[in-house]
Structure formats: structure tokens, C-alpha cells
Amino acid sequence: MARVSCLPRQPAKTLWYDRPRYVFLEFCVEDSTDVKVDIEDHRVVFSCKNADGVEMYNEINLYARVNSKDSQQKRSDRSITCFIRKWKEKVAWPRLTKENIKPVWLFVDFDNWRDWEGDEEAEMAMTEQYAELLQKVTVKGTPPAMDDLDDDI
Numbered sequence: 001m002a003r004v005s006c007l008p009r010q011p012a013k014t015l016w017y018d019r020p021r022y023v024f025l026e027f028c029v030e031d032s033t034d035v036k037v038d039i040e041d042h043r044v045v046f047s048c049k050n051a052d053g054v055e056m057y058n059e060i061n062l063y064a065r066v067n068s069k070d071s072q073q074k075r076s077d078r079s080i081t082c083f084i085r086k087w088k089e090k091v092a093w094p095r096l097t098k099e100n101i102k103p104v105w106l107f108v109d110f111d112n113w114r115d116w117e118g119d120e121e122a123e124m125a126m127t128e129q130y131a132e133l134l135q136k137v138t139v140k141g142t143p144p145a146m147d148d149l150d151d152d153i
Contacts, residue, residue: 009055015109020090025082026109029056035080037073041065061098
């Protein structure tokens with residue numbers, strides 16, 4: 001006899017934001033187990049169990065087609081992040097879902113949201129700034145002299 005779970009499944013709180021080449025999704029589930037993410041050309045299906053053993057499940061019909069073969073996900077202790085490659089790059093998504101209805105569990109990630117349309121120059125400047133910063137961090141100078149340290153320890 002198959003054992004049936006008494007706990008109903010729930011949708012996971014989901015954050016999303018848009019970039020020129022990718023749409024990012026973050027399923028906010030701490031200490032998740034049995035994580036399954038199925039990224040298809042027009043939808044994403046997510047499921048897992050949270051720390052209390054409750055099954056989390058989200059199914060999202062996407063606003064536009066994506067490149068499912070060039071998309072991926074990463075699990076951390078606090079969430080599962082999906083990097084979903086857009087089929088048509090540099091086309092802003094006004095919403096994540098195909099339907100013009102916002103599910104109660106879906107939120108815009110305003111910490112990462114940027115209005116990037118027509119902002120190629122700013123994007124290039126930021127990339128150059130980042131490259132310069134990396135260059136400064138990776139350039140190693142001569143080590144400091146340590147002749148002023150005490151030998152008596």
C-alpha cells in the first residue's frame with residue numbers, strides 16, 4: 001500500500017528579475033531537499049521539500065520562449081536560483097508569466113531589478129569598471145617588510 005502524504009503541497013515564494021540575455025528566478029526555500037527544476041521552452045516546473053518536509057511546487061508558464069538547453073539552476077542553503085536564457089535577447093519582459101495575472105507567491109526582486117532597455121553604454125561602463133577593479137585586485141605588488149615585528153613572542 002502506497003503511503004500518501006498528509007501535508008498539502010505549497011508554492012514557494014519566488015523572486016524574479018529581467019536582464020538582456022537572461023531571466024532570473026529565485027525559489028526561496030531554506031534547507032531544501034529532493035530539488036527538481038524542469039526548464040522547458042515555455043514553462044518552468046519546480047518542486048522540492050522544505051526543512052519541515054512540506055512539498056513545495058511551482059509551475060510557471062513563461063511570458064516568452066526560452067532556450068531551455070542553455071539554462072541552469074544553482075541550489076544554496078537558502079534558495080534555488082535559475083538562470084533562464086531568453087530565446088530573443090535584449091527584449092524586455094514586462095512580466096514573468098504568460099497570463100497577465102500575478103500569482104500571490106511571485107514577486108519582483110527589486111534588489112536586483114534594473115531598467116536596462118537602451119542602457120548599453122551604462123552596461124559597458126559598468127563592465128569596464130568591474131574589469132579595472134579585478135585588475136587592481138589581481139595585481140600583486142612587493143610584500144611589505146616585516147622587519148619591525150617583535151621576535152619575542
